[in-house]
Amino acid sequence: MLEINNLHVKLEDEDKQILKGVTLKIGAGEVHAIMGPNGSGKSTLSYVLSGRDGYAVTEGSASLEGEDLLAMEPEVRAAHGLFLAFQYPVEIPGVGNMTFLRTALNAQRKTRGEPEVSAGDFLKLVREKAKALHIDADMLKRPVNVGFSGGEKKRNEILQMAMLEPKMCILDETDSGLDVDAMKLVSEGVNALRSEGRSFLVITHYQRLLDHIKPDVVHIMAAGRIIKTGGPELALEVEHNGYAEILAAHKLTEVQ
């Protein structure tokens, strides 16, 4: 599904290398988690994969189902099935949540050469998906994320994911700012979307989220590289011992 090879990324405006050779392969239907201390490059990886400005790829490649991801505009990546659930979902005053969802869905369909979803079908679909995430009619009517609580914003991200039905979902610290109940709700939303044809990359600091969204593979990222890969037990190891031990084994310290 997603294949990243020796990816090197620096900030566009600064001579600062963030990713220093990331290699990662996620098969169809797999759930991978990336854990790592602050500043290890986890969020940068998610932004570079989704096409945000401000980063320069200096070496390496990333492909989605064999197609060069890095050559595509962000909207084309989305139409190809890539989805990033933002760590900080953006507020867009003046754009209603419904309008936003429908515009996005139909834009992706148009790019893929599929017919638009009618207003009636869309409404039915969005109501059904929203209900499962405890998103009420008022939240759908309000401007995108404006005045939403932290939990509401994250639930709204998962609603978008459910509506757009991407193949490759990246969750960037989706657990940040969530209380226990909200995390459970969001995780249930994610788990409901798990399927053979859909893969996930879950970026998180804490093992807690991975109790709810059970990964197949766990990677530890530090100083712009993946330094260790293992099964779910690796997340537990981090939870018990912290990152220090693993970092020390790679002659790294917390602050780079």
Next chain:
Amino acid sequence: MSAVSPKAAALALRLAELTLPAGLAAARAAAQARLAAAGLPAKRDEYWRYTDPASLTASDAPLADLFDAAEEVPLFANINRLKLVFVDGHFDAAVSDDLTLSGVEISRLADVPAGHWSENAYGTLEAAGQTPILRPLAALNSAYATDGLLIHVTARASKPISVIYLRKSEASDAILHHFIKLDPGAELTLLENGPAASRLNMVLEVDAGDGARFHHIRAQGLDHDRRTVSHIFARLGAKSLFKSFTLTANGILTRNEAVIEFTGDHAQAHIAGAAMGDGAFHHDDTIFITHGAEACESRQVFKKVLKHGAVGVFQGKILVKQGAQKTDGYQISQALLLDDDSQFLAKPELEIYADDVKCSHGSTSGAIDETALFYLRSRGVPKRAAQSLLILAFLADTIAEIEDEAIAEDIRARLESWLQGHED
């Protein structure tokens, strides 16, 4: 030594090109006197600091290339309305509906009969609006206006009056003046759209009696080369409602003034404007709201989207007179600058002589929000469409001031079509 000042000389030149129309002789003479005392405005006048009035005051209207109106999305097409058409500033009866509407009496300024009610009304609100700031182009209009509508609303109008202004000449120089008198409790919606003339000087006087309601939705036309100076003068009685929205897309020069005075308690005035300029575009909103009564609410919402060197100006004032307690005044002016060449100049002013009032104002200018743009693109919305969506979102507060949803939808469609045509 010559005693003729430059202002008087400029006025003499301008007047040489004008003839005094028949009818309303006393009102026109009074307006002539106001004009003579004021002279014509010039760039050095404080009130014209950000907008050069030279092409508005010149003897002849600068030539303006014709614009194919077929490029415009038709406005108000599905709204049941009384259609009145002016071509280059002249009423065209052949393509207009009859001047009959239940709850309304309509006359034409061009053939006003002797003894008409307007003899005691025409120009009076414009005259009152000359204090504390002179508005000479409005006085010129009252004196020399050749056509317009004199509308007396006695009840709730059965449908909106829709005035359509077509331009078919490259050199038309129109002076139009409407007077709308709303009896207590009466209600009217006035729709205006189209460029009207190569150069247009327009005055709209609105005298709203107690409890009257007036809705005004205006679209000034996509026409690139037109020039416009417009003045709205409104006097609002107790518990009356005044709502005015203007959409301006292109036009080389536009100065829209609104002078609104509350004379009765508990009245409301909302005035909003959405302007979009691409290239040679100078758009000036100049607003003066006087709270002369208690517990009135005024709201000014002006937004401009500017690119390729377009210039936006906002001068907005709220004057709260002594005794106008419980005033609620609000003013916001914002510009979205789509490149580094465009400019927004804002001068918000509050002058308050009462102690129990709530007044706020704000003014901002900025670029499109890159984070929001990326968020939309990451969801699959192409860049241009995402930009258009954000621009519409930016302007949404102004359209929200239109109460009628069908009319608001028409304005939104016009905005969308403009955005589609100006994506580069």
